[in-house]
Amino acid sequence: MVLLHKRKSEPTPAKSDVKNNKPAKTQNVKKHEKTNNPAKPAKIADKPAHESDKNDNKMYFMALGGLEHVGQNMYVYKYRGKYLVVDCGMGFLEEEIGAGDVQYCDTTWLEKHKRDVVAFVITHGHEDHIGALKFIWPKFRKPIYCTPFPAEILRQTFDGIELDYDKEHDIIEFDAAGATLNLDPFTVETFHVSHSIPEAQMLIIKTDAGKILHTGDWTFNDDNPIEPGTDYARLREIGSDPKLLACVCDSTSASRQTPQTTEMQVCETLTKLMRDAPGRVFVTGYSRSIARLKMFATAAHNAGRIAAIKERSNPNPVPFVGLPEFREIGIDMKYLNDDDIYLHRDIRDLPVEKQAIFLTGSQGEKFAMLTRLCAGNVRELKLLPTDTVIFSAIIIPGREQDVSALYNKLARMGIKTHTIFDTDHVHASGHAGRPEFERFYDMVHPQVSIPMHGDYINEMLNGKMAMERGGAKQMMVVHNGEMIALSDGEPAYVAETIETKFVVMEGETERSADDQVYKNRKKIATNGAVFVTLPVDKRGFLKGTPEVSSAGIFETDDTGFMKRQIQIEIAKAIDDLTKTERKDKNNLARAAQAASNRVVRAALGADKKPQYVFHFIQK
Numbered sequence: 331m332v333l334l335h336k337r338k339s340e341p342t343p344a345k346s347d348v349k350n351n352k353p354a355k356t357q358n359v360k361k362h363e364k365t366n367n368p369a370k371p372a373k374i375a376d377k378p379a380h381e382s383d384k385n386d387n388k389m390y391f392m393a394l395g396g397l398e399h400v401g402q403n404m405y406v407y408k409y410r411g412k413y414l415v416v417d418c419g420m421g422f423l424e425e426e427i428g429a430g431d432v433q434y435c436d437t438t439w440l441e442k443h444k445r446d447v448v449a450f451v452i453t454h455g456h457e458d459h460i461g462a463l464k465f466i467w468p469k470f471r472k473p474i475y476c477t478p479f480p481a482e483i484l485r486q487t488f489d490g491i492e493l494d495y496d497k498e499h500d501i502i503e504f505d506a507a508g509a510t511l512n513l514d515p516f517t518v519e520t521f522h523v524s525h526s527i528p529e530a531q532m533l534i535i536k537t538d539a540g541k542i543l544h545t546g547d548w549t550f551n552d553d554n555p556i557e558p559g560t561d562y563a564r565l566r567e568i569g570s571d572p573k574l575l576a577c578v579c580d581s582t583s584a585s586r587q588t589p590q591t592t593e594m595q596v597c598e599t600l601t602k603l604m605r606d607a608p609g610r611v612f613v614t615g616y617s618r619s620i621a622r623l624k625m626f627a628t629a630a631h632n633a634g635r636i637a638a639i640k641e642r643s644n645p646n647p648v649p650f651v652g653l654p655e656f657r658e659i660g661i662d663m664k665y666l667n668d669d670d671i672y673l674h675r676d677i678r679d680l681p682v683e684k685q686a687i688f689l690t691g692s693q694g695e696k697f698a699m700l701t702r703l704c705a706g707n708v709r710e711l712k713l714l715p716t717d718t719v720i721f722s723a724i725i726i727p728g729r730e731q732d733v734s735a736l737y738n739k740l741a742r743m744g745i746k747t748h749t750i751f752d753t754d755h756v757h758a759s760g761h762a763g764r765p766e767f768e769r770f771y772d773m774v775h776p777q778v779s780i781p782m783h784g785d786y787i788n789e790m791l792n793g794k795m796a797m798e799r800g801g802a803k804q805m806m807v808v809h810n811g812e813m814i815a816l817s818d819g820e821p822a823y824v825a826e827t828i829e830t831k832f833v834v835m836e837g838e839t840e841r842s843a844d845d846q847v848y849k850n851r852k853k854i855a856t857n858g859a860v861f862v863t864l865p866v867d868k869r870g871f872l873k874g875t876p877e878v879s880s881a882g883i884f885e886t887d888d889t890g891f892m893k894r895q896i897q898i899e900i901a902k903a904i905d906d907l908t909k910t911e912r913k914d915k916n917n918l919a920r921a922a923q924a925a926s927n928r929v930v931r932a933a934l935g936a937d938k939k940p941q942y943v944f945h946f947i948q949k
Contacts, residue, residue: 386410389539391578391780392813394830395421395435398786400582400727401458402832404435404466405544405782407516408813409537413440413447414516415472416533416544420461421832422728434462436831436842441469448513449473451520453546454530455480455618464491465835473499475518477506477529482659483618483651490649506531508561521561523548526760527618528557528665534568540575540818543568543774547580547783549762550769553592555624556665562773569774575816577776577800581784581792586763593621595755596722600629603748603756609682609716611635614692614700615723615757617653620660622722622758623688627670630686638672640689640699643708653690674711682716692723694732704739715744722757724750727785767792771800778822779805780814850941858882859941860930862900862922865949870912873949876900876922883930883940892933899925919944 389409395402401421407414420432440447449472452460460480464487467474474484481503488495495501504511506529508521519534525547533544552559568574604611611630615622623639630637641654651659654673660666677685691700700719702708719740725733740747750757762770779796781789786807793805806814806822811830816822831842841847863877876897884892903925904918911917923942931938 387539387817388825389535389537389542389575389816390813390825391542391576391816392828393782393808393810394437394440394828395419395810395832396783397808397810398784398789400784402433402435402462403459403783404437404462405578406440407535407542409515409539411446412515413443414513414518414535415440415447415450415470416535417453417459417546418450418461418463418466419456419458421458422726432461433832433834434465436833437466437469439828439830444470444472447472448516449475449511451511451513451518451533452476452480453533453544454525454527455483456527456547457618459547460484464488464493465840467495467500468493471500474501475504475511475513476501477531478503479506479527479529479659479663482663486651486655490647490651506557508564521564522558523560523565524551524554524760525549526551526616526621526758528620528663530760532565540573540816541568541571542575542816543577543579543776545577545579547582547760549590549760550766551590551592551758551760553594554621555593555597555628556621565770566773569776573818574774574776575818576778576780576806576814576822577774577796577802578780578782579770579792579796580761581781581788583759583761583763584767584781584784584788584791584795586759587765588763589765590763591755591758593625593758596622596758597625597629597632599753599755600626600720600722601632603718603720603753604629604633604635604686607683607718607746609714609718610685610687611718611720612700613686613688613720613722614690615688615721616692617656617690620656620665623657623660623671624666626686626688626722627666633686635684635686636672636677636680637670637686637688638674638677640674640687640711643702643710653688678710682714691736692721692733693726693729694734694736696732701736704736704743713740713743713745717745719745719747720753720756721747721749724757724759764791764795767795768799771795775801777803777818778814778816781805781807853939853941854881857938857940859943860896860926861943861945862926863945863947864900864904864918864922865947866918867949869909870904870907870915870918872901872904878926880940883934892929895929896926899929915946918946 389407392406394404394406396405401419403417403419405416407416420434422432447470452474460483463474463484481501484501485497504520506522511518515537517536520531523530523532530546530548532546532548535542535544550560600613613626627637639653639657657671661668674687689699691698694701703711703713737747748756776796779793779802781792789807793807796802797805804822808814808824811828812824813826813828814822815825833840833842859881860883861879865872865874867873878893878896884890900922903921904912907917907921922944930940
């Protein structure tokens, strides 16, 4: 660890009100108690200094999720007893646990401080940055600050699940070109950066202690058809500020060595593929990538085709925002023209060589349109051998198996595909690679580098470039829950470690990802289960034949050999217990389980460990 050089402190800038082009949609947060009171408050026993001393002049950063993995982005900044939350996203489960396919951060620790949470600030509208708000926000009910695009996604999402909220005061829009938010004791300045979704923002989080640059997701893909590129002037200005305590920077694709593919290059590739295709062309990608939808429409026009999206088969309303809604939002916000992209039902009667159809399913999602088409489950649309399917997307970590199954299914159907593995410039990433990072750290020179959002090796590469290219004196590659203390001219250090977990919402039940329910499901799926009912009297003697059934071990018919053998062995084991032992039902269950295991392992192998469930009937 390299110590920082001490720098002279600069005067504290005067705080300003919200400054943007839409003042009516922003508001000042009520100022809290003044911090220049010379009387030092008493410290609370058994709490770290930064928890008890309101005059502590350090800034603190911690991730509840988003470090050493992709997804579940949720970051917390702390200063003088107040907390600012940046992003609140979903993530994919790392392994199958027999529940839904997403998870999000456990906020138990933060809920203890919810009266001191000043706001949520959102960097952009991807699901791994806003998707958990529908579950987490009701626990806090603090204002959410974001640009118009994610604001509309949130409003439609909250409306879809019938969440009680105030559209004007709970979701507060600021200008996508940049704004200043006064969230005392924080002042947050935002400015635009390129990404694969409209209106992505970098944040400058300011306090009297200094400034931190929080990048959100970013790249330098300025060849964008729907909005201006990155605000490089502001990036250079903040990057050269000696009071820049740290840069908390996205690391997702830091290991990529090749220069970024642009959206215009994707358009050229799609145009060529559409011209060469003999029949219909299906393109699958991310629903929120409005720039990609624009490039898809342009490519279709250039190739003499009509662009459309595949609408849902079921016309009934759904409680989520999907591809049809994103098309409408894009048109309403003038990112798309009315005649750029039609619905499939409007072009279905055109000759096949005139049709270009965008649909969901690039990640092999179970109920996505492409997955259903491959299974033959879409009544109004069937795939043909003359069709071409283009995957204009990378594979999100954790979805490899599902996407591979989709590739193989299409290949067996004789349908030609184009993917990132066999076709150049078919997808433009929203995350920077090494060439973009080098350019970034030529402009940004933080005292401390804090890599975030990416696996460990990419975070390390990010931090290494920050030190070698950006002049950072220290990098902090930490875990979720480790709270970093930052002070001008002083070494950063981990002040406290908070236990962090991920939770899964199943129906209306919120459970930890390591809940015993899920552990039991995995065990049953791997090893099966045996269910035993023991008819006993009050002294613990068997009063009949034990009833035995199974899931995944043996057939449950009355004549099954294994079932009958288990019943015999259980009866023998219980009969061998003493009068004292048999009075305790736990002893009866242990004896029955040991007897059952002898039979199961003799038949199926010594490593078979089924789950056991015992019931007692008093006779």
